[in-house]
Amino acid sequence: MIRLPADENVITGHGSQRDCCSVVHRFRTVDGSSRPDLPIDGYLDGELVxxxxxxxxxxxDRLLMRADDDTVLADGVDATRIEFRAVDRFGAPRPYVDGDVRLQVDGPVDLIGDHGCDPGRRMIIPTPNATRETPLERGTVRSNHPSGVLTTETEELITMSRLCDPADLLPTDSADATLVGRxxxxxxxxxxxxxxxGDQLVDLSHLAPTxxxxxxxxxxxxxxxxSEPRKSWPLSxxxxxxxxxxxxxxxxxLLSPIDLQVxxxxxxxxxxxxxxxxxEERAKGDYTRAEAIRTQINDAIGGTIAGLRPGSPEAERVKSILISEGLWSQYLEVGIGPDPEIFTKAPVLSSVGAGASIGVLARSTWNNPEPEVVLAVTSAGGLVGATLGNDVNLRDFEGRxxxxxxxxxxxxxSCAIGPFIRLFDExxxxxxVRTLVVDLKVTGADDDYTLSxxxxxxxxxxxxxxxxDHAIGDHHQYPDGFVLFTGTLFAPTQDRDTAGMGFTHxxxxxxxxxxxxxxxxxNRVSTAEDAPDWTFGIRALIANLAGRRLLG
Structure with missing residues (x-):
């Protein structure tokens, strides 16, 4: 231990030619004690640096903790490292501490590895589940040391709030894509x-307000x-x-990329x-009957329907057989008959975009998502782009x-569209679009269920x-254009709660x-009753655009 009178001795060490600086060490005692603190002043060209x-x-002395990231994605995979060290009252690190440092976690976080370790070691703290019912939760990490000397009041909060990596919203070839939205x-x-x-999102409202x-x-x-943009924002x-x-x-x-389109x-x-x-039709909305009916139909018709050209002579022959066996259905009529089912999914301006809540009626007990490609069609009937959609469906209601x-x-x-419309180009x-493969994943918030x-x-x-052609023509016009959900291959047969019930949200x-x-x-599933109310309709849009002088 160095013992020197306080503030009376200065040891000046001249650095090497490479350093070109001097360090002055000043030693003083604390409260008359023989144990000195050590202040160090560094000078460069005579200036204190x-x-x-x-x-x-x-x-x-205390424990200091820092996380590499203060936000952890709620995807069940992302993690952050916690670094903790012992420091003195000046914040200078201590070389070692006797005894284990213990870490305690509360909330929706967990530790990977031993909870007791030496200061300076890094711990991995992942989320324990992919999703949660509430959009934001905090996990607390507390340090603890058995000695009565080391103060351990420090705690670290880890916030989890993102549905996914933001970059996942973009196509993998986004650099070559013509993407528009709202x-x-x-x-x-x-x-x-x-x-x-590129890395910007540009405002083109002055060229086309919708x-x-x-x-x-x-x-x-x-x-x-x-076109020269009206303004721009960082895409990220x-x-x-x-x-x-x-x-x-x-x-x-982002909002839904459509506005006045039907x-x-x-x-x-x-x-x-x-x-x-x-x-669904034969079960009359009763999921307990679904598995038995599924077996009966598959035994009767097997794979004979797959590959049939709707409205063809072969389809008519299959229809005759099914009628004779008492298995004909209105769904088979629109599935293999000459006319497809075309319906209006939702009102103009009511669709929600990526990141928004989607709504299922609270009293529905059997429901599902419907992952679909959505076509963008002009007022003249031209196909000009495509996007993605979720045609949220209540099986128990439609089945009745x-x-x-x-x-x-x-x-x-109940209608989600987005994140962008990709315009058709070279x-x-x-x-x-005819060769796209659409992936669906559902991750539960209150169970370990995952559907892919x-x-x-x-x-x-x-x-x-x-x-x-069945939607637009001489029989029906859409002066503001329309978008068309094209249907889904997804059949929600994977059981979640009750054997034979299949999937429900x-x-x-x-x-x-x-x-x-x-x-x-x-999107995250809520109830239609709890999801944010739809309040911005056609009158509100016109008033807003007029107030911004965007209408011609």
Missing amino acids: LSRSFAADPAG VHDPAENGPAVVAVR TSELLDLPDRVDLVRS DVLAATVDEASDSGAVR IKAAGVTFAKSMIERVI SALLLTEAKDNNA RFTVED EQSSMSEMSRPLEELV HHGDVVSIGTDRLGMLI
């Missing part, structure tokens, strides 16, 4: 038409790529705010899902009666153009629908 102190007395701009308290350009109008422009691709910031359920209302975030849907366009509709279709399909927040065409399914567009029973489920060329649509 560094001042550090080291305490001799252990009184005031955001909520808090600065103008309304929606803005936007396009992705995506309905933008898609009708003949030179839309060139305008989206080259907008994507992060979109999937962060705890972000404040002042953040710019929301249409085609049903029963895949053989596998068609059989499930027949089961086809006349309950609107109540089964159209509820608050790199992405309707031919690419795929829907291949190549297995559709009807061409995309045929569905569009739980409150808090996270539903992701994705494909490489269109990105990912992700």
Whole structure:
């Protein structure tokens, strides 16, 4: 131990030629004690550039903890490291501490590895579950040391709030994609038409105040790529705010990419899902009868329906056989008959976008997501782009009666679309849509349930153009254009709660629908009653755009 009178001795050490500095060590005693603190002042060219102190007395020592990230994604995979060390009252590190340091965690976090270890060691702290019912929770990490000397009041909060990695919303080839959509701009308290350009999201509302109008422009691709923007935002910031359920209302975030377009849907366009509709009908909404009916139908018709061309002579022969055996159904009629099912899914402006809550009626006990590709169609009937959609469905309602279709399909927040519309161009065409494989994943918040399914567009029973032709033509016009849900291959047969029931949603489920060329649509399941009310309708849109002088 060095013993020197306080402030009376200065030891100057001249650095090497490389350092070109001097360090002055000043030693003094503490309260008359023979144990000195050690202050160190560093000078560069005669100017003080560094001042550090080291305490001799252990009184005031404490444990200091820091996390690499203060936000952990709620995906069951992401993690952060905690670094903890012993420091003196000046914050200078201690070389060692006798005895184990113990870590205690509370809330939705857990530790990987031994909970007792030496200071300085890093611990991994992941989320214990992929999702939760509440959008934001905090996990607390507390340190503890058995000695009576080391103060251990420090704690670290880990916040988990994101539905997914924000970059997952984009197509894998986003650099080559022409992407358009809408955001909520808090600065103008309304929606803005936007396009992705590199790492920026640019506002094109001055060219077209609605995506309905933008898609009708003949030179839309060139305008989206080259027009001078009205304003712009960092793309990464907008994507992060979109999937962060705890972000404040002042953040710019994605909306559904459509506005004035009518929301249409085609049903029963895949053989596998068609059989499930027949089961719903025969079970009359009672899930306890589903498995027995599924077995009966499969035994009777097997795979004879798969591959049938709807409306063909072969389809008519199968129809005659099924009628004779008492197995004909209204769903088989639209599945293999000459006319497809085309219906209005939801009102104009009612769809929600990526990151928003989706709604299931609270009194529904048998329901499911429907992952679909959604076509963007102009007022003239031209196919100009594609996006993703979730046609949220209540199986128990539709199964009881086809006349309950609107109540089964159209509820608050029951239609999700997004995240962007990918315009058809030289790199992405309707031919690419025919080969898309759509992935569905549902992760439970209150159980360990995970469902993963795929829907291949190549297995559709009807061409995309045929569905569009049944929606628009001399028989029906859409002056603001429309979007068309194209149906799903997904058949919710994987049991979750009760054997034979198949799938049904739980409150808090996270539903992701994705494909490489269109990105990912992700939402958390709520009830239609608890999801945010739909308040921004056509009158509000017109008033907002007029107030911003965006209407011609």
